[in-house]
Amino acid sequence: MRIIKLNAINSTNSYLRKLSTEDGVEDFTTVVAKHQTHGRGQMGTVWNSESSKNLTFSVFKDVSELHIEHAFYISMVTSLALIKALQSFSIPKLSIKWPNDILSEDKKICGILIENVIKQSSLKASIIGIGLNINQTEFIDLPRASSLKILTGKTFNLDEVLHIVLKHLKEYLKLLKKDKHDILKDEYETYLFRKDKPSTFQDTEGTVFSGFIKNVSVSGNLQVLLEDNIVKEFDLKDITLLY
Template sequence: MSIIKLDATDSTNSYLRELYTNETVADFTMVIAKKQTHGRGQMGAKWESQDAKNLTFSVFKDLGGFHLESPFAISLVVSLALRKALQSFLIPHLHVKWPNDILSVNKKICGVLIENVIKQQDVTASIIGIGLNVNQIDFEDLPKASSLKQITGIIYDLDEVACAILDQLKYYFEVLEKGNYEALKEAYESCLFRKNKPSTFEDAEGLQFSGFIKGVSNIGNLKVLLEDNIVKEFDLKELTLLY
């Protein structure tokens, strides 16, 4: 394991992927940048972050020895690791908004972008990009965003938070390696945002409908209870939760 600190880069995920392409990268290598010029989120969204106030980093995970039930297992591990690490800093009311955003008091504090390396249809490695709002308090035009400092009033040491997350990633990947996928899935579903609560969704065509989140399938689709007691599964491109 090694930690690489950069003053600036376009994207820590891109930096780590290029590093992996050109040389051998140790398991759990972490790349942290004070500034990302082209930070990325889910579905190509841009990730905005004030310089040196937040954590923008990526972690390399070698999955060569793993038998993954599904690539979604990586999302389970990352979500649970983030939540557990943040609990250690007494961040309140933590939930996972499917598939892997982390919310505190119903505000988004953390986004994740997982990019897998696939060889012969197997996931052999994963580059896990994490953007965590830590000490930033101004989120202009982002009413659903917040930070650790905004929630608790405390200024946090970025290195301490990063190391806590890395420790929990190691722990939960060890759980996964032992074959405890169902236990991870159960733990994930227990902290799923708006589970079993009436919620409003928007589909890919922009149509809104109501339903109840019941959990996730083994491949990571969201299971929603609709009218007439029908449970339907949706993937990330098909559904947006409005809240």
């Protein structure tokens, strides 16, 4: 496994994607940056991270054996790998806020951005981007953000955390390669934030409504129980889960 360490880069995902198209990279090549100038999150959001305090890294994974309709399983295994890694550091009350924010005690400690390389309607590779708050203790204008240090009072070694995350990511990707789809989906759903609890959502038109999160579909849509016992599926673009 090749690990490339950079002092500063605009985005580890962008760097790794460019590297893979220009030079080609071996499977599981990982790019780590002390500082990202233009870190990206889901749906075009910005990922802000204090330099040298947190982990910002991307992993290149060959997923050519995975059917395109199962692309969301990459998100599932990444989320589960992070949960397992964080459990080994005794991080409390972990959950996955759909589709793949990692929470502890209802505060966000990790974001995931997965960008798939698709050619001729087939999956070829995936760039798995991870931003994990570790030793940062101040988050200006981000009241729902937290870090491992805030949660435990301990200072963590970034390299140690990185290697633990990568170890679990490899293990979960092996399960995916063995087509353990039902096992992965069931485990992912056990960690869903606010599962089976009354939750509030907002759609693209600004309408606020209530429902109960039940599960996710194979394609990654959120399945929500609404009034009159109707279960409706929502895409990430369609709704936002409000706390």
